[in-house]
Amino acid sequence: MTALTRVRDRLGALTPFQVAGTLLALALGALAVYPLALVVIRPFVTDGRIDLAPIRDMLAQPDLVTLLWHTAAVVGASGLAGLVIGSSLAWVNERTDARMGLLTDVVPLVPFLLPPIAGAIGWSLLGSERSGYLNLALRPLLGIEGTGPVDVHSWYGIIFVYTIYQVPYVFMIVSAGLRNTDPALEEQSRMSGAGPLRTLRRISLPAVRPSMGAAALLMVWTGFGLFSIPAILAPQAGLDILSVRVVQLLSFTYPPETGVAVALNLVVMLVVTLVWYAQTRMLRSTRTAGIGGKGARPRPMRLGRWRTPVRAAIVLYLALTSVLPLGALVLVSLTGFWSNTVDWSRLNLDAVVRTLTDTATQEALLNSLVLGVVCATVGVLAAAVVSVLVRRSGRGAGMLVDAAIKFPPTLSHLVIAVGFVLAFSGAPFHLGGTLWILMLAYISLHMPQATTASDAAISQVAPELTDASRISGAGQSRTFRRITLPLMTPGLLAGWALLFVTIAGDIGASAILAGTGNEVVGFRILEVFANGDYAMLGAISIILTLATSLVVLPVTWYARRRGGSPLSRTQP
Amino acid sequence: MQTMAKTDLSQQTGEPPIVRLTGVRKNYRRVDRTLAAAVDGVSLEVAPAEILVLLGPSGCGKTTLLRSIAGLETPDDGTVEIAGQVVFDAARRLDVPPEGRGLSMMFQSYALWPHMSVFDNIAYPLRSRRGSRPGKDELAGRVVEVLELVGIPELSRQFPGEMSGGQQQRVALARALVAGDGLILFDEPLSNVDAKVRERLRVELLAMQRRLGFAAVHVTHDQTEAMELATRIAVMRAGRVEQLGPPREIYDRPATRYVAGFVGIANEVPGEVAGVDGRTATVRTAYGTLTGVRGAGLEVGAGAVAIWRPEHGRMSEDEPGGPNRWRARRRISMFAGPHIEHHLDAEGLSSRLWSGGGDVTADEVWIGVDPDRLLILPA
Numbered sequence: 031m032t033a034l035t036r037v038r039d040r041l042g043a044l045t046p047f048q049v050a051g052t053l054l055a056l057a058l059g060a061l062a063v064y065p066l067a068l069v070v071i072r073p074f075v076t077d078g079r080i081d082l083a084p085i086r087d088m089l090a091q092p093d094l095v096t097l098l099w100h101t102a103a104v105v106g107a108s109g110l111a112g113l114v115i116g117s118s119l120a121w122v123n124e125r126t127d128a129r130m131g132l133l134t135d136v137v138p139l140v141p142f143l144l145p146p147i148a149g150a151i152g153w154s155l156l157g158s159e160r161s162g163y164l165n166l167a168l169r170p171l172l173g174i175e176g177t178g179p180v181d182v183h184s185w186y187g188i189i190f191v192y193t194i195y196q197v198p199y200v201f202m203i204v205s206a207g208l209r210n211t212d213p214a215l216e217e218q219s220r221m222s223g224a225g226p227l228r229t230l231r232r233i234s235l236p237a238v239r240p241s242m243g244a245a246a247l248l249m250v251w252t253g254f255g256l257f258s259i260p261a262i263l264a265p266q267a268g269l270d271i272l273s274v275r276v277v278q279l280l281s282f283t284y285p286p287e288t289g290v291a292v293a294l295n296l297v298v299m300l301v302v303t304l305v306w307y308a309q310t311r312m313l314r315s316t317r318t319a320g321i322g323g324k325g326a327r328p329r330p331m332r333l334g335r336w337r338t339p340v341r342a343a344i345v346l347y348l349a350l351t352s353v354l355p356l357g358a359l360v361l362v363s364l365t366g367f368w369s370n371t372v373d374w375s376r377l378n379l380d381a382v383v384r385t386l387t388d389t390a391t392q393e394a395l396l397n398s399l400v401l402g403v404v405c406a407t408v409g410v411l412a413a414a415v416v417s418v419l420v421r422r423s424g425r426g427a428g429m430l431v432d433a434a435i436k437f438p439p440t441l442s443h444l445v446i447a448v449g450f451v452l453a454f455s456g457a458p459f460h461l462g463g464t465l466w467i468l469m470l471a472y473i474s475l476h477m478p479q480a481t482t483a484s485d486a487a488i489s490q491v492a493p494e495l496t497d498a499s500r501i502s503g504a505g506q507s508r509t510f511r512r513i514t515l516p517l518m519t520p521g522l523l524a525g526w527a528l529l530f531v532t533i534a535g536d537i538g539a540s541a542i543l544a545g546t547g548n549e550v551v552g553f554r555i556l557e558v559f560a561n562g563d564y565a566m567l568g569a570i571s572i573i574l575t576l577a578t579s580l581v582v583l584p585v586t587w588y589a590r591r592r593g594g595s596p597l598s599r600t601q602p
Numbered sequence: 603m604q605t606m607a608k609t610d611l612s613q614q615t616g617e618p619p620i621v622r623l624t625g626v627r628k629n630y631r632r633v634d635r636t637l638a639a640a641v642d643g644v645s646l647e648v649a650p651a652e653i654l655v656l657l658g659p660s661g662c663g664k665t666t667l668l669r670s671i672a673g674l675e676t677p678d679d680g681t682v683e684i685a686g687q688v689v690f691d692a693a694r695r696l697d698v699p700p701e702g703r704g705l706s707m708m709f710q711s712y713a714l715w716p717h718m719s720v721f722d723n724i725a726y727p728l729r730s731r732r733g734s735r736p737g738k739d740e741l742a743g744r745v746v747e748v749l750e751l752v753g754i755p756e757l758s759r760q761f762p763g764e765m766s767g768g769q770q771q772r773v774a775l776a777r778a779l780v781a782g783d784g785l786i787l788f789d790e791p792l793s794n795v796d797a798k799v800r801e802r803l804r805v806e807l808l809a810m811q812r813r814l815g816f817a818a819v820h821v822t823h824d825q826t827e828a829m830e831l832a833t834r835i836a837v838m839r840a841g842r843v844e845q846l847g848p849p850r851e852i853y854d855r856p857a858t859r860y861v862a863g864f865v866g867i868a869n870e871v872p873g874e875v876a877g878v879d880g881r882t883a884t885v886r887t888a889y890g891t892l893t894g895v896r897g898a899g900l901e902v903g904a905g906a907v908a909i910w911r912p913e914h915g916r917m918s919e920d921e922p923g924g925p926n927r928w929r930a931r932r933r934i935s936m937f938a939g940p941h942i943e944h945h946l947d948a949e950g951l952s953s954r955l956w957s958g959g960g961d962v963t964a965d966e967v968w969i970g971v972d973p974d975r976l977l978i979l980p981a
Contacts (some may be wrong), residue, residue: 045699281851497674498713500700504730512726516717 048504054412061474065449066245076117084289091290093270096390098297101272104185104260108192112249113518115193116200119344120231122525124208127330128340133348135587140352142528143578144200145535147258147555148571149504151429151564153191153357154262155362157182158496161370163358164426172538183266194351199252201243202524203486207241208234209520218483223568243309244486254298255443258537273300280444286446306436310429335501356572363568381565390546391570394554397465401550402534405472410526412473413480418514420548436478443538445473449475450543455534463547472533479532480525487521488514523589534578566598607638618686619647620670620785620817621654626680628666638818640666641677642841644896649833650784653811653818657828657865658838664821665936667838668787669903671819672707673700684728685784696711701730707787710794712774714762723759727781750777751810768799775807788820792827804830811893825865837861857898859979862909869915869953871908872981875900883978889928905981914975915955922970930969932962 073084088094121135122366141149155163159181168179181187219229235242260271272294279291333340362368363385364377385391420432450471456464461470491514499509515522540552551574558566627643641663648654656664669675671682672688676697681691684705689698700803706727713724724745728736736744749755752772762770778786791798792953808831811818822828828835829849836846837860845857856862859870873887883896885906887940892908900906918924930948941956946969955969 047865101667138626490712492713494713495715497672497700498709498715498777499672499705499726501672501705501707501787502727502730502777503701503704503732504726505701508730511717512730517715576782 032033037383045506047510050417050507051161051415055416055431055435058412058416058474061432062432062477065453066446067449068080069105069288069445069449069451070292071240084293087287087290088293097272097294099112099277100269102301104189104192104269104271105250107189107326108196108369109246109249109253111189112196113246114202114348115241116197116245117204117235117238119197119347120201120208121234122340122344125234125331126207126333126340127315128333128338128344129330130341132251134344138198138201138348140579141194141355142531143575143582144352144355145258145537145552145555145574146195146256147262147537147552147559148359148535148567148575149195149368150191150262151260151356151559151571152189152358153182155358155564159183161368163361163372164354164436164518166370166372176558184262185267188263188267188269191263192253194255195256195259195350196249198527199248200242201484202528203241203245204238206486206524207238207478207490213573220331240489241310241486244482247302247305247309248479248482251302253540254301257333257444267577277444280448282437287373292445306433317543324520336417348585356491356575359568359571361568363565363572368563368564379561385573388566390549390557393553394549394551395573395577396576397549398534398536398551399581401465401468401472402530402578403581405469405476405533408527408530409476409480409529410484410522411471412485413477413484413525414515414518414522415510416481417484417512420485421488428593432481436480443536445540446475447471447539450539463545467546468550469538470500471539472536475539476529478531479528483519483521483525483528484587487518487525490521493515520589523585527586527589530585531578532583535574617650619641619683620650620652620684620685621646621648621819623647623667623671624681624683626667626670626677626682628663628675630678639663639841641670644841644843645680645811646836646843648729648785648817648847649814649843650696650817651809651811651832653730653820653831655828655832655835656819656821656838657825657832657835658825659824659864661727662838663841664772664823664838665789667918668789668819668821672705672787673698673703676968694740694810701732704783705785705787706778706783706828708774708791710790710880710951712762712770712794713969714770714773714777714793716762718761718815719758720749720754720760720762723762723773724748724777724780727777730797731781734896742803744780748780752776753806767795771795771799771803775803779810779816782816784816784817786818790823793822793824801894807831811872812870814928829865833883835865836975837864853976856979857911859909859981862977867954868909869912870953871910871951871953872920873906873908875902875904875906875978882973885978889926890950891925892971892978893925893973894971894978895974897977897979899980900978908979909977910971910975912943912954912956913941914971915953916970917955917969919962919964924970925973925974927968927970930967932965932967 074081076083091097095263107394119138123129129135144152156162157180159165159177162180162182165178166178169175182191203370212505215232216229219233225234238329255273257273257277259271260274264271266275269510276291280285280292283521313513361372363381364379365372366378385536387469414430416435449463450467453459453472454467460469495517496509499513500506535552536550536555537552540550541556544550544553551570553565555570558570605627607741624645624874626641626644627639629637630640631698632638644663644667645971646654655665658664660865666675670690671684676885677690677692680689680690680694681692684703688694689703690696697820707912715726726743728741728744743917746755746759749758752775754769756772756774757765757769762773771794774791779786795803804827820828820831829852832849834848835852837844837852839860845852845861847855852861852865854870856865862868863870870973871885871887871889871892873885873892876884876886876891878896878900880961881896882893883906884891884893885898885908886910894908921927929948930953932944933947933952934945936943936945938956941958944955946953946955946967948969953969
């Protein structure tokens with residue numbers, strides 16, 4: 031009764047939670063839009079008038095069709111392959127007796143721990159036509175002379191490496207979706223006479239459609255943005271990839287053709303818009319929201335005689351995607367240089383010692399790890415608040431803020447990084463060359479990943495659970511802290527791991543925003559790569575991978591344990 | 603003794619109703635973008651310590667109305683008062699959020715928080731209320747007390763995911779009771795468990811309500827549940843209250859054909875009003891002229907139905923006395939335990955009749971209904 035006397039909330043008035051959340055969302059939106067406006071609008075405005083010359087110049091690029099076709103083909107093919115492989119791995123691990131504990135739990139994520147540039151170099155070391163380690167090993171076995179049999183600098187090679195980097199996104203998000211789906215839906219299907227495959231196709235896959243939609247969005251977004259892989263693999267394959275072209279226009283053309291680079295990115299933005307729209311529709315459709323479950327732990331499906339082949343395929347995939355490139359990097363750092371022959375008797379730790387005692391590298395590692403932890407935490411918490419507000423407010427303002435946060439980063443990171451330089455390095459902020467500018471840029475650039483993960487997480491929390499909290503006398507803030515946030519935790523931790531790894535190993539934005547004053551690993555790797563020091567490159571990659579693994583593996587393990595236990599079923 | 607004194611007091615002092623709704627309307631937009639009213643101008647009051655049951659088929663607006671009282675829906679029009687305080691007034695743009703309304707609610711799906719133990723689930727309302735937050739010992743004492751009240755003292759350390767549906771339901775009930783609010787809302791909380799458990803919970807719920815003296819608004823589509831639990835029933839149809847009254851009145855004197863058909867079984871005989879006189883009316887039907895209790899809105903010459911309940915018909919081999927009698931053919935008889943259900947055909951109309959024993963063996967029978975037990979309502 032006493033609470034009744036405090037009648038102060040009026041229709042249309044905002045609660046403190048809404049005010050704080052809205053301010054946060056607006057700040058994030060501004061952080062994304064402002065630098066972008068500086069870099070994007072400038073080329074289109076000449077003497078105070080709108081000038082569409084950049085679009086004309088873009089359309090006049092002689093190889094525009096080839097460029098778009100190559101990029102779309104690589105992103106599309108690797109995305110489809112990633113969706114199939116990632117979902118299959120997730121399903122096998124969550125629902126069948128072919129799972130192998132920790133191995134299938136976390137190892138699919140390992141490619142993720144290897145920064146894409148390290149992975150690309152690793153695959154280059156392995157699969158180069160002439161002196162790739164894989165070819166050196168295979169040739170005697172197959173009796174081939176000269177070159178081959180594999181060539182990673184090719185259509186299939188580049189799609190393969192892209193796919194490896196797409197699979198972890200799908201695996202993580204679809205696993206979380208499956209864990210929150212009532213296994214009774216599947217058991218009912220089996221009882222209705224459907225076999226495992228039919229059940230997978232007709233029941234399990236539709237149930238995790240929101241998760242797959244979120245994964246597809248992330249893949250399209252990261253696929254177009256991946257720079258380091260095509261930079262290393264594409265030129266020799268004769269492929270034109272958009273992200274590489276953008277960097278050429280920005281950095282290797284004088285004067286920089288920012289306008290054309292931006293215009294090219296607008297094409298990407300269009301594609302991402304379409305995927306985002308489709309995904310939003312999917313999340314809102316009630317047909318996929320019917321996830322119930324009274325808390326029974328799913329009994330793994332028996333695969334029978336298929337169990338061994340399935341396990342073998344998984345182990346082979348894991349070996350191929352994690353062990354081989356890591357092995358190549360270890361080998362090159364132990365031999366000290368990359369050559370046609372490996373002298374096993376002369377392996378040494380010189381390069382590793384050289385890397386570990388290098389002060390610039392030490393500083394870069396420390397900065398990257400700290401920035402990774404801070405930015406991932408801030409980003410994920412902010413994303414959770416925004417997701418809750420967007421879900422509550424429905425269409426209109428919520429969608430707008432959502433779009434403002436999600437869209438700008440769909441442009442190339444390099445373009446936005448230039449925007450951050452324009453916006454924050456000079457007066458009045460003077461953040462150039464500091465860790466602060468990196469922090470702002472990292473958070474802003476990774477908000478799409480963070481909000482996509484938190485959108486998927488909130489869609490799994492039944493509205494009644496928050497209603498019940500409000501009825502119990504808890505306000506919006508308390509409901510968020512005590513009910514919504516804990517229930518979103520497994521999904522948010524997955525998002526956190528994603529952010530941490532990509533931020534710690536970021537190359538794109540770092541290439542432009544970092545320097546000797548605010549050294550980070552990505553920048554350091556570029557410096558070393560420019561010097562052609564493959565041994566040190568291998569050593570840095572391995573040290574970074576080990577360091578991020580030490581952080582991410584416990585977090586992922588904890589998230590999966592929380593997500594997998596009956597205690598965290600998100601619906602009663 | 604104590605409860606009696608309380609009831610008397612409330613009647614004498616004219617204590618304000620615990621809930622007062624005035625002209626509550628809630629519109630929603632159909633898929634074809636036209637507006638429709640889910641709740642269409644409902645006004646009603648709930649007295650302290652009363653159980654008001656909102657009864658109706660799915661889609662009649664009963665849950666929307668309940669959620670409007672809770673503050674989980676924002677009506678488009680009308681006012682909501684709880685314990686004399688206005689908590690919603692569309693005209694004044696006043697809307698107290700759910701946490702400020704000082705009531706409890708039990709959800710259809712129980713809405714237990716899977717990440718909290720039973721103890722924490724139940725303690726949550728005590729910890730969340732503004733103002734008087736109890737100390738640690740008092741809190742634990744209160745939770746244990748409520749757990750014992752609902753009969754699951756041993757489950758306090760369990761998690762919702764580890765319990766049966768019936769146990770989860772008891773936890774949800776405990777969580778609704780723990781704050782000791784004067785008003786508890788129930789959104790079809792008994793619909794998810796099997797019939798036996800449901801019956802037992804109904805009895806316990808009623809006993810608990812008598813003991814604790816809270817008022818309740820209870821939504822259900824189950825007419826048996828409604829009649830057993832209710833002090834008064836509000837039968838809802840398409841967003842409006844069709845009839846509001848004690849269960850006996852609703853059952854014995856339904857105001858409309860809709861209410862008669864929704865609550866219990868109603869045999870209908872269509873016809874035309876022959877005459878009205880004081881409290882009685884006569885109607886011409888295929889069975890001849892029938893005399894019964896006069897319903898509201900009858901006009902001589904207009905269409906009407908004569909309605910009777912299966913347990914109010916008498917079946918005999920010989921022609922009975924009295925005004926309402928007709929011949930019927932017995933199609934089938936079924937033993938149902940407490941009674942025998944007979945399915946009858948007469949003049950192309952089928953009807954059901956319950957009798958106590960198998961005394962009638964003939965297939966051609968006489969049916970008689972006491973004029974007090976025959977209700978004449980507008981068609």
